[in-house]
Amino acid sequence: MKRNLLFPMLSLLLVLTVAFSLTLGKYPIMLNDIGNFFLMKMFGAGSMDPERYSLLESLLLEIRMPRIIAAILIGASLAVAGTAFQAMFVNPLVSPSLLGVLAGASFGAAFGMVFFKNWIAVQILTFLFGFLAVLFSVGIARIHKGNTILLLVLGGVISSALFTSLLSVIKYIADPYNQLPAITQWLMGGLSLVDGKSLLAAGIPQTASIALVILFSGYLNALSMGDEEARSLGIPVEGIRLALIFLATLMSALTVVLAGMIGWVGLIIPHIARMLVGPDNKILVPASALIGAIYLIVVDDISRMIFTVEIPIGITTALIGIPFFVIILRKAKKGWN
Template sequence: MNDLSTPASSCVDCRQPSRADFRTRWFWGGASLLLGTTVLSLALGRYAVPLAELLQFLGAWLGLGDFPHERYALLHSLVVEVRLPRVLAAILVGAGLSVSGAAYQAVFRNPLVSPGLLGVLSGCAFGAALGMVLGLGGAWIPLLGGVTGLLAVAVGVGIAGLFRNSSILILVLGGIVSNALFNALLSVVKYLADPLDQLPSIVYWMLGSLSAVDSAVLAWTAPLLALAILAMCLLGRAIDALSLSDEEALSLGVPVRRLRYGIIALATLISALTVSIAGMVGWVGLLIPHLARLLVGPANARLVPMSACLGGLFLLVADDLARTLTRGEIPLGILTELLGAIAFVLVLNRVRRGWL
């Protein structure tokens, strides 16, 4: 006898997918697309590698198969030593800028905030330019840029601290002062630089590029950047608390001041590390969190990981275009600004009645 009285809601097989299910699918779909694009990026370049041959080589490199000995050395040099560091750098830089931008937008409760708000980017630019003028080389230039980037944010936060006020407005004003100060210092360094040698290097660095990714720099920045991105992803629920008003967060027992400065410090570290790897790359930290928000909603527990995934994918595609569109290489920052401006207009059109 059929039981026709069974409620429809108890039929698990007939259950419609929830919105959370779709958001989870978006994340795993983005992660799968990132993985596929990573493999494709290893095949692209001035010396193209057939995809089937690349997959066979990667299997042999991982110890999962055999590969012709006469081609192994060539592909190892091309894929592992040249392209793989660049691909990993593109993914980490894109993910880092996106995660940092998402965190800043949540902390300052403003969707138009980018990672450079408190001066980290202008500070990094000043430090790198100073290193070039002083004749430093190797890992010293990105290291000095990262240190001065952190210093710039410390100056902005310190200025806000003079008012004994941890409000968002005071922090923003401190960031404006810090940005102005380090932009002025950068102008002084550019004025003093040799116009035939040092100044072109400074200008090119500020356009952003992964063409000269230093393996020595990547060896210490990549693990630190990956850990910082992972930490920010795990702090998604804590970041949600900062999206509330200070009074609401305090009533829930959230240590607002300590948490806010902790998130800012972590986001600043991530931004400084990305600049030390790729130079100045714009729009990623502003655009990608909006796109992720359209797909998975405003909850930072989902938004931050999705931003990391989409940011890595976006910058990887931009870098592929930068090194394949022309015989020479287009600076990465030019492409991200061009693609970012177009995409941002489309995103604004989608959300003009929503989160904004």
Template sequence: MHFAENKSGFAANPGRLLFILTLLLVAVATSSLMLGQIYIPPETIFKIFASVVLPVKQTWSPTLESILFDVRVPRLMAGILVGAGLSISGAAFQGLFRNPLVSPHILGVSSGAGLGAAVAILYFGNILAIQVCSFGGGLLAVFMTYSLSRVYRTTPVLMLVLSGIIVGSLFSAATSLIKYIADPVNDMPSIVFWLLGSLNNASNRDMTVVGPIIVLGISVLLLIRWRINLLAMGEEDARALGVDTGRIRATVILCATMISAAAVSIGGIIGWIGLVIPHIGRLLAGPDNKTLLPVTVLVGASYLVAVDTIARTAMEMEIPIGILTALVGAPIFAYLLRKNRSGW
């Protein structure tokens, strides 16, 4: 990977770009809180939030307040965290592996989380068990990938990718077996809907328990983003500059795995975000990870919140997010590949 010259005017003024993207996120978030089966005007939203800390006269029904705080705010926060987390994980992995086609799921985390969730749906059936098993399954899959890659004394990055393919295939096969033996009436629809991705079950408890894991992972990746730049130059060059490549690689993998496993435990398997959003970030800010990673956080958060809003308002029946992210992400990715044929 090389840091090619970026022709975008934003690359020369990253502060301006981050400010614009922050405003975009605020606008998308406000729209998400407003729209739904019951429309809530923006002034009412402002008054409800203000009433938490200020003596505001209540002119709204308790139902609106309950919808806002118990349904839409948790779902909005889940969209922001999952979108930001998957996006920065994808950007970090693409820099680490020096490959623009890498996504956060390359090491098998989504396959492991999917198997854990399918087992929990089949044998337990409650949302807490699904999230715990999903998170644990994702971590187990990446641990197996990392352990398998160390058996062979060859290129570490290459063996990680190949081991991830092996482990991911095994876990996907096990998930298919679970789907085959599941009750087609009681269990199968829940397994399929969860595997397609949805923020429908996001709750305040999720934000308290799982949210800090994603925030911690994002924070660490942002703190070490300049070291990811050095790794992107190649391991030999990075070592020559005094960088402990093994330690940085392990840190990036650990953070991205924690983020991805936590994200999947909240919203199921949501594809394309960790693959497409980093490319959009490079188009806006260039390949320098010092700017790219913060940009992908904001773009990814805005993107998933917007897609989730469409998913729950476009039809009477909620559309799984994974379907929309694929329908939107695939053509965008094809366009970006065509636009960046000379390099990334």
């Protein structure tokens, strides 16, 4: 695909995907009705029965649009975080969960559900423990001398194991009739509980983090060549890596705050984008953001429409991601750029 056409085409595809997704649901809506509604809402043009207008306002602005915006933010955030981690660690098989952020955030959510029973407290603890897990990983890497990348990976393995174990403890002591089902549902991921306040609170830092990673994408090109090569170019490797880890952690933790655990996106989307645009992170990172957003909207549509009951989106992303991961493992033997 020609680069000068890539982003207009992906942007158009995103708009079309959003428009199509707005029509889907237990109460289907025609595209012309959606167009008429937004013309009236934004410009006061046209006419519509007041009851019909009120119904569309509720369906589109209060139910479907927040869910679609959440899918855009989460898909873009996980894809960009995955792209950044794969470049930083020079490994095609890493994902945003590498340093333990998803395990820590999941523990925080479960802890909040058991001991606080307040939705705001649950979201705050989800975010804080996601960051704490990554700080734990980085701390392990900092107290030992040696290969920084290897130590960070090992720190992430230890952190993930620790918080996964703590999550098991929380699940064991949780009320099996009320709290445990809620924790299990949360861990499977879903966009049905997204609301406007949470979307606004998480969306601003997520968007800012995505923009900053795109801004730093030139540094990702240098880091993907290895630390010594990057230092020879005058790049402060440790500082840049920590800044990028912070941004990737921030956006990843906020995805768990919004929708629980949604895996595989940060692993497979960077590869799809790389096959389309090549390894240059200046192009790859924004392309990953757009493709991730489109992908998660489509997956959410499948999750809520394929059966009479909604499937948790984390299950759907796993079912799609696992066969793709098998392909990645096969190609990884040949090397990766």
